[in-house]
Amino acid sequence: MKKEILIGFVVGLIATAFGLILAIQIFGKSDDWGQVINQAINEGFLTKLLSIGALLNLGAFFLFLKKNQDERAKGVLIATLLVFIITMIIKFFN
Numbered sequence: 032m033k034k035e036i037l038i039g040f041v042v043g044l045i046a047t048a049f050g051l052i053l054a055i056q057i058f059g060k061s062d063d064w065g066q067v068i069n070q071a072i073n074e075g076f077l078t079k080l081l082s083i084g085a086l087l088n089l090g091a092f093f094l095f096l097k098k099n100q101d102e103r104a105k106g107v108l109i110a111t112l113l114v115f116i117i118t119m120i121i122k123f124f125n
Contacts, residue, residue, distance in 0.1 A: 032102055039095060039106020046091045046107070047114050051084030058083075078122045085114045 052064070058080065059067035071077040088111045095104035 035100065035102035036106040036109070039091075039100075039103035039108075040110045041106070042091050042095075042103065043088050043107035043110025044113075046087040047081075047085050047110065049084075050087035051080060053087075054080045054083040075125070078118045081114060081118045081121075085111055085118075088114075 055064055055067045060070070061067055068077065071080055088107050092104050092107045092111070095101070095107060
């Protein structure tokens with residue numbers, strides 16, 4: 032059971048990473064990811080990119096629910112909550 036939650040958690044983190052990369056490619060003004068992230072930090076829109084990146088977790092969550100893999104869906108939900116907490120920490124302490 033814990034293994035299934037861990038699998039869902041990892042899938043959630045990977046989906047967030049791919050979503051962040053996709054958001055950087057779409058909304059970034061450069062092809063250099065490092066430059067875009069530094070610009071996002073300096074201009075204060077890194078949290079927006081993280082939030083957009085986490086949208087891919089919706090697909091993973093509902094896919095796991097459709098396949099009746101509720102424990103994996105819990106893992107994706109935990110990963111999404113972790114991204115939310117990190118986003119709030121960056122937003123309020125930056």
